[in-house]
Amino acid sequence: MPELKKTASYAWWGIKLMYRANPRRAIFVLSVRLMESTLGPLLVWLSAMVIDGLIRDYSAFSERGLFFWMVVLFVILTILVEVLEPIVEMNKKLLTVQIQKHIDELLMEKANEFEDIAPFDDQNFYNKIKVIRHNDYVTELWLDMTSNTFGGLVQIIGGTILIWTVFPLAPVLFVIMALPRVFAEAKLNNVTFEGRAEVQELRRRSEYYMSIPLSHELANEVKMYGLTSFFKKKYKDASHELIKMLSGDQRKWTLHNMGWGIAEAAVSGMVLLLIVSQASSGGIAVGALLLFIGALYQLREGINELFAVFAIGAREMVNLRNMAEFLSFQSPKTSGSLPVPARIHQGFVLEQVKFSYKGQREILNIDHLMLPHGKVTVLVGDNGAGKSTLVKLLLRMLHADSGSIYYNGMPLEAYDMDAFRSNATAVFQDFVRYEATMNTNIAVGDMEHYKDMDAVMRSAVLGGADGIAAKLPQGYETELGRFFGGTPLSGGQWQRVAMARAYMRDQSAQVLVFDEPTSALDPYMEHEVMRRLKQLGQNKTVVIISHRLSTARLADHIVLLQEGNVLETGDHLTLMKRGGVYAELYDMQASKYQEAGHNQ
Template identity: 35%
Template sequence: MPMQKGLAALRVVPKALRLLRDAGASHLYVVFALTILQGLLPPAMGYFGKLIVDHLASGRGATAGLWALVGAEGLLAVALAVAFQLSNIYQAVLRERLWQMLSIQVCQHASQLDLDFFEVPQNYDALTKANRELGFRPMMMVLNLVTALQQTISVAGFVLVILAFQPLLVVAILIALVPAALAARDSGHITFTSYDVSTADGRRAAYFDGLMMSDGAAKELRLFDLAPWLLAQRQQYAVRVIKRRLRAAWVTGKSFVTAAAVSAGAQYLALAFVAYQAATGRITLGDFTLLAAALVAVRHNLSLALANLGELLENSLFFSDLDRFFDFSPKIRPPATPRPLPSSEEYQFVFENVGFTYTGASRPVFESLSFELRGGEATALVGVNGAGKTTIVKLLTRLYDPQQGRILLNGVDIREFPLEQYRAIFGVILQDFVRYHLTARENILVAKVSANPDDRRLEEAARLAKADSVIKSLPMGWGTMLGRQFDEQGQALSGGQWQRIALARALYRDAPVLILDEPTAGLDAEAEAELFLAYRELTRGKTSLLITHRLNTVRMADRILVLEGGKIVEDGSHQELLRKGGRYYELFTAQASTYGAEVTKP
């Protein structure tokens, strides 16, 4: 079984070689050539060493022939040293190129995967493993291969020397290396298994490390005196990781110790036999020197070659993790024969009996959700926390696809449109928007990186979002770095200031469909009132959806939808829903009462 697993794992070696060839074909070929050279030179040096010893033993003195042999030996030694250093240089360049190439590939692949991928813990493990093996395992596999090749070439040269004198010595050494071969074969599986089963615990330990070193958690960590508790939690997972890895190291270490003892014993029994041959005059002193060096070299290089093959097996198992990560593919794909987007900017959306359940969830969010967003209309969606309001945004923008029913845009299933073009019609401020550690200008421009910067639109978006006052207050204006992660002169914004930057980002996109998910969550009362007054201007000429649980901001909407129990239970204007005296009236009056206000039905 271990042999079968080993052969299966080694099937990824050609993939690793292709990756290295793509990263730098010329460098890879040079490394192989230098490796072959480093394998051939030691046997040649051993042969010249024998000739030098025989010359000295003959008593011929310091003749020109002796100095020619010494010079040749010296040139071979210089060539070996140069080849070794050049190989290291080319390997370092190849490693850096490979790391850069794979980093880009992993980031690109991760960015194309569905949100669903990131909601499964095992997938996070796969992503962690992929990041861990970046540029390391493929390079190590090739180094193991070329080093084993170099050592095998050296062994082959010395074996020819031994065969010329006593073939049985080679058989004895090979038999003595069987324990080393078995230890090398098993060590890869044992080491890989210890890392594989520790991935989840290692990721948890790294999570606590990140908390203790991030600015986001720094305040609570100090206010709640969390550091000792977090360190204890971190240590709990880290200790389990270390125990598994040390146990694996101990098991493999014992195997290699046994193998080394058997191999060394066999080598010195063979050396004793060679010494006897020299003492009885059956071989020359030069022959003895060559054979002694050959015996040491064969055992040493074969042991190293077996160890490298064992590491090759181990690295190929780890590389399989990277390979499996690339096997993940997005479920949300562009259609094979896409339909063109409607030319009209009055986009109308219809949810038809939509059913949706998050991966791993025991209950569906929606089972048969139906409603419409009318073109050019400002619609507000309200409901209690957890009702599924943000899930509607994810479905509408095709971050997820429904498992039941369909969503139509101007009468066409949204899955029939080109994915990138479809998402381009939305300008969105998400509830959990990103606070980029970039300049204020870049924080807004990221909304439309596919187009050249438009300063007029940038200024207008900031004005509409009331972010212009934030920008003016910054020491370097638009060029000020937001956040201090990379620049000690960077500015830390308040939650409300960040909210305005995020709103400006959505508006800069100037998309025909505007989605505002809790846009006033971080704003103070005055700023919230300003946004409320500007709501009509923000949504003019657009199909818009405002999602909020703060009902004082929805009165200017053309329509208000009340979401509850996975369904739209009420639909109408603010005045209509108050007159109805239903769920919206209950929510609105309950919220108004917290401010001491009374609400009467119109």
């Protein structure tokens, strides 16, 4: 009973989802579906009355009496059925699109509810989103199931009433026949479900292998190493397995439908022969024979529609339940309510901070670390040392497993999350290249000043992107990227655009975080970026990640991370005098640059 109650609640949630997508269209589709289901039995009854009327009196039609108007009503209802069908199909397709749009909007809202980026690092999160977003058939099927439930009930009731007047046992007989078919179909649906893990895995692999030779980002390497044939074979193998699996499913369904179709046709035939024999001996009227045949069709149609809902409903209810649970999930709130003070006296302090991704290898293990305010701090270390993870913790994109992080003497969790992030700006290593105008690419760095062109141009100057805009066909209104046919930029140019985006908050933000901001820049631009950051950092907390120790040399404070631990801290001169790991790494890099310059 509790499980049935839960299933009913999810079904009701699905109905409300349709209604909220477009209330008028949802009501229209369901109402017309009920009307169509009612018209079927009504037309059968009218046709039987017309036949009996003609047999009794051929002149009844010309007298313009009740019989005449029954014929007119039959014709009008027949036309109405034909007119309604394409209108309903059109509205069903439009409603399906609107339901999917509504779901997409709910997904975006749900993504915005997550306070950190941990869910986005979870593969299950993406799998759920893909199932919800890209299985349009689920939305359309649930719409059909809902309308068929009501329509099937009406057809069964109408057909049963009509048949009862001719052969009372027929409805019971066909319902009894349908029951084992429902159980067989439910079992078959579960083993041939296209949304099952093995089918989705083969689909994902096929799509991945097919996309590689067609990807612009991968074109250089694919051409260089001649990989098209390799991935074409991978695609063919995965597609072959997928087609083989789907073919097996279709064979099972074909045999199932043929077997039950023959059995139902045989039973229907025997019942029909019995009724025809009674009609031929005068036991029942000809109109009653026609009534029975039409009503039998309505009854079987209603049973098939309704029982199909039960057969696939349990399987599809899993999809609906997953969708409902995902969209209804309330993520835990860790955000406080404190505003960020206008004057900052102390930067970040980390105490006993540990972090690992989903309980795997420990990424960070920091006993104590200070990142001073009013200075530029550079984080250095090998790949995997934990530098990017550390800045994500500082920006509250991730939460530490244990320990505390303080900003201006208060725990990060005490601050209002939106207020804290509005007080910061960042350039991430995987910065976004928006397929939009250059103006938009920069302006999104501060949505409060999105339409402030002066702020955009000032930020472009600070980020070194003003020169790029000057060379573009339409300046700041030039579409960037290839997706919509815009102007492509080099890696270094995109990085300067991302820097300009971050500078949109240079006046309001008190925390500036830059993850490899000069990785694609030449040495001259790198020096200019550091010069500007030192100017801006006089009253701000500036944290930079860099593999280039030439960048670190210009910083006020350096933190060397190794395997998630703080190995050394200090300024460049202090660390060089200490002669530790930092000094060794700096000398190594400097000698390589000298060798490169000498070879040139």
